[in-house]
Amino acid sequence: MTHNPDSILIYPVHLNPIVREIAYSILSDQEGIFLLEPLDFADMVNLIARSYLVFSHTGGLQEESAVFSTREILLKSKR
Numbered sequence: 001m002t003h004n005p006d007s008i009l010i011y012p013v014h015l016n017p018i019v020r021e022i023a024y025s026i027l028s029d030q031e032g033i034f035l036l037e038p039l040d041f042a043d044m045v046n047l048i049a050r051s052y053l054v055f056s057h058t059g060g061l062q063e064e065s066a067v068f069s070t071r072e073i074l075l076k077s078k079r
Contacts, residue, residue: 005032007032008032008033008034009032009033009034010034010036010047010051011023011027011033011034011035011036012036012037012038012039012044012047013035013036013037013038014038015038023035044061044064045064048061048064048065048068048070049068049070051070052070052071053070053071053072053073054070054071054072054073055072055073055075056072056073056074056075057074057075057077058074059074062074
């Protein structure tokens with residue numbers, strides 16, 4: 001998965017069945033990737049505070065990422 005074996009990717013997978021099917025079929029057996037159930041706000045903020053980088057498709061985590069100076073990459077939808 002990564003060129004840096006010390007890196008891990010933590011992915012709280014959305015509850016949408018289509019998203020879950022795709023995520024689990026592609027990522028579930030990949031070393032260094034951990035698929036989680038969606039997190040509540042406090043747990044998500046705790047995870048952001050301990051992260052180096054956050055990926056988001058909505059920008060809903062921008063303020064929380066900024067508070068902890070965690071870099072965030074917004075993924076643009078093809079719609």
